[in-house]
Amino acid sequence: MASTVQCSAGFATQPPRPGHSCRFQQRQRQGTLVSSARRDGQVRAMAGASMDGRAQQLEAPVAVVTGASRGIGRAIAVALGKAGCKVVVNYARSGTEAEEVCREIEESGGTAIAFSADVSIQSDVESMMREAIATWGALDVLVNNAGITRDALLMRMKRAQWQQVVDVNLTGVYLCAQAAAAVMTKRKKGRIINIASVAGIIGNIGQANYCAAKAGVIGLTKAMAREYGSRNINVNAVAPGWVASDMTAKLSHDIERKALDTIPLGRYGKPEEIAGLVEFLAFHPAASYITGQVLPVDGGLSI
Template identity: 80%
Template sequence: TELHNSSSMASTMPFSAGLVSLGFPPPQHHSCRLQRYQRPCTLISSGGLSDGRNCLTVAIRHGQVKAMAGVSMDGLARPQAPVAVVTGASRGIGRAIAVALGKAGCKVVVNYAKSGMEAEEVCREIMESGGTAISFSADVSIEAEVETMMRAAIDTWGTLDVLVNNAGITRDALLMRMKKAQWQEVVDVNLTGVYLCAQAAAAVMMKRKKGRIINIASVAGMIGNIGQANYCAAKAGVIGLTKAMAREYGGRNINVNAVSPGWVASDMTAKLGDDIERKALETIPLGRFGKPEEIAGLVEFLAVHPAASYMTGQVLPVDGGLSI
């Protein structure tokens, strides 16, 4: 068992009507499957005319779809929506975060390693809420793939404003029986992946002197957990890395914070069994598991809310009181 596994608005007129009014054809959904090191696998765009002012247009040329910032009906340029990369976003907490940011107005890169169909479903959910998203396959533990993913976000939307490091895996075993491969694989994805993604994203953010990075840690990295020495060590490393990054990037107006979930309802917790679930609930003062949407709400606040602009280097437990 584990405490947390991270691999785990205004009135509008129809978007098509808005495009037609500006002389564009209605938007289309283009989907293609590409190999790694290439462009995003899927781009789904949607938008609207909020109170008759803001719009999002879609250019379609040679089978490629590209989202562009629109021009308001009064002819004045409007600020672009924030561009966010969410790693491990095809399911669980990552999915909830991607959807929340899409609904909040972000253009979202939905990263996945293997779950392509699930990632496309996340994109569709964001689209249905009026947002814009692309899915992108990349292993966050491989530097070249991380760099390609960040370039894809910039090539598609011109910038990068938010990074959510959520991708993570587990390879559970008691420490005395844990194979080196089990240790290394978890550290490579859960810790080195955060380093690689943050380094690549910060290179862009530092030039713009603006950006927000949110790392998904775990209460396991704060209090430990039997059978998860590799996972606990990696998540504790994420907490230390978050604080170091906050100090290094603060001078460039980049906020770096971490969220540490505890027990969160998921497919995994549904299979725990009544006895294990009861014992887990006894350790939580609120007496229940958290919901992915509760984690996503805090991440959304840290990522886009103006009130979070003076927060950096913080580690925020969302665990129902488990770490008290």
């Protein structure tokens, strides 16, 4: 099931005409239900206070961020939105949280739509990419962040635990990158940032499935960078270490102390620190000659 909800700041100088309020329409697309906010038959996807601002918004980069309703994905979506990107805020189940991300982007003067899609399902992914194109006519940045954990020692790990993690964390990256690259290659430009993990570099007890999937993302990143470099598409990976989250907040003092003792900087990372690097790779001119790289953001954990 895939669905989308529009969030847009609108024009301060162009109030809606009577009888033309924003409404929701629904339509079928290859077996998936999609809904989007439209006005006068057109998607309201503009933000700004002048016609000059509108022209700038028409040229603003379009980004898809998977798993963007919370944690690192949320921080990335907000950072890209504040930087002037039009953002597709992807989520699997957390619709309310995704709409909150859209509102935060909107309040900063940006534009976003929330889109429900399971990245491990090809039809959902294709619907999401089509929606980005239908809404804004372009796709410039893809951030593959969606991921899950199903932890267990390898000797006790069920096949379902292995497959679920690989399907979302690795196959989901493949599906999204393949669909996005089909658009980017035609335009001969684009940037893809895959969120890997330091666990895919150094391993972690009880996370064989997660480590294997993230190591796969690293290999996939390098292969994609070679394949798409001639089309002016940069592909890089960011590998976070321990990052402050709802999960780390629930750790006991002893476990937390042991975790922090392994980090040379002696603290957890912040989602905003990951988002800052992603923003650099997505937009900054200095990042235009960086491709095929894996950039750890782990406080020195992988040293």
